[in-house]
Amino acid sequence: MKTKTLIRTLVIMTIIMVASSFYYLPYYVTKPGSAHELDPIVHVENGYQDDGELMLTTVRMGRANIYAYLMASIRKYEYIFPVDEIRSPHESDEEYNLRQLQLMNNSQSHAIEVAYKKAGKPYKYNYKGIYVLNIYPSMPAEDVLKPGDHITAIDGQTFQSSQEFIDYVSGKAKGDKVEITYVRNKNKKVETIPLEAFPDVPDKVGLGITLSDDKEIVTDPPVKLETEEIGGPSAGLMFSLEIYDQLTEDDLPKGHRIAGTGTISEDGKVGRIGGIEQKIIAADKAGAEYFLAPDETITKEMKEKYPDLESNYVAAKRTAEDIGTDMKVVPVRSFEEALAFLQTIDK
Known part of the structure; x- marks a missing residue:
């Protein structure tokens, strides 16, 4: 009888645990993602090959069930955000995901334009x-x-x-x-x-x-980016560097593993992104030797409104020191600055 009662109790607890895992709280949880090598993602027709790797970095994010919420509340570098801090007002999950994919598409177009312009290659929209x-x-x-x-x-x-x-x-x-x-x-x-x-x-x-x-941006030579379900605009800087690297004889990584993040505008400015601390961890796990971090300007007005606000570079450097990585964090404000730094690296 006791055995049957124990089995019944275990079955009920299992059902409750499974059911509760499908019940989502009004929060998102973010955690360190991964670093993706760009050679398999970016393809410039008849592009130049190089030694080493340029890598984009990601953050894992999803709606929180009770278990994800509890784990994130005790783990360092896992963060909990209310839904209204992630999604726009009146925005559904479907609309949010679509917006992220569209931001990625725009980021790709900007990256292509910046790289082709710098390489002196033709493009049009x-x-x-x-x-x-x-x-x-x-x-x-x-x-x-x-x-x-x-x-x-x-x-x-x-x-x-x-x-x-x-x-x-x-x-x-x-x-x-x-x-x-x-x-x-x-x-x-x-x-x-x-x-x-x-x-x-x-x-x-x-x-x-x-x-x-x-x-649609049309280029000569053609370029294709296979991003699948990677969303958001934060890979813009690294896309632009990889495209330029394949368009020219310059060997930007020179045998090194170089990660980074940052939006890219049509004029080549690098912008702020979210999850910089988690991306530092992802890059370190992937064996990156250098990390390119946005060093955006924090204005007096921004500081007055958000007293704890700091640049991505400052947060990235602090995180790198905290986890004890040998990876060097490099501040960049534009495509030109990132390119200039990479050209100083020795093989």
Whole structure:
């Protein structure tokens, strides 16, 4: 009898544990990710080969169940964030994931442009339309459009940027209707949608959607990036360096393992990213000898608003010292600075 009771108790506890693992709390948990070598990801046609490796770094992030929450609360370099600090207001998980992938696409385009411009290689942009990233609740678009829809025209007119689209809609009045041509799952659709005032901005009318430009960069020679499900813009700097490395005879890593992170703008500026401490740990585990960290400017106004705010470089250097790594953390503010540093490294 006691054996049956024990078995029944174990079965019930197992069911409870399994069930609770699928119940997500209103938090995200982040932890150190991994470092990915860029040679298998970036492919410039007939590009130059080199010795060593340039690597991007990632952070693992996911919605927290009770077990992930408890483990993160006691582990160093695992962090817990409320959902509203990660996602934008009214943004679903689907919309968040789509936004991260779109940010990655934009980051890739910027990286390609910066590298080809520096290498003196030709490139151009083909504008393909507009992506729907988010849909505002209770606005007209909610019943018609979905995140990921590709808008190709409005009232039969095409545009060369999402700003032109926004300017066109802004010239309309509440109650006006617009005809939206869009593509979903390769199927073309046309729908008429009325314009309404935004609940929290009564003097502004619109469809209730957040947009992102869909433009393709065309290069000579061609380049392809196989990023799969890596999201976000933080690999921009490392993409630009790897692309440039393959475009030119310069051997940037010179036999070393070099990791890094940072967004990249169209003019080559390196921007701040999240999870710098966790990326330092990932790079160290991958055997990186150098780590390129954004050294963005923290203005007086930013410091007044966020007294504990510090640059990525400062946080990265402190983490490197804390874990006792021999990896050297290098501050960079632009593609040019990163390139200049790599050109000083000896084989």
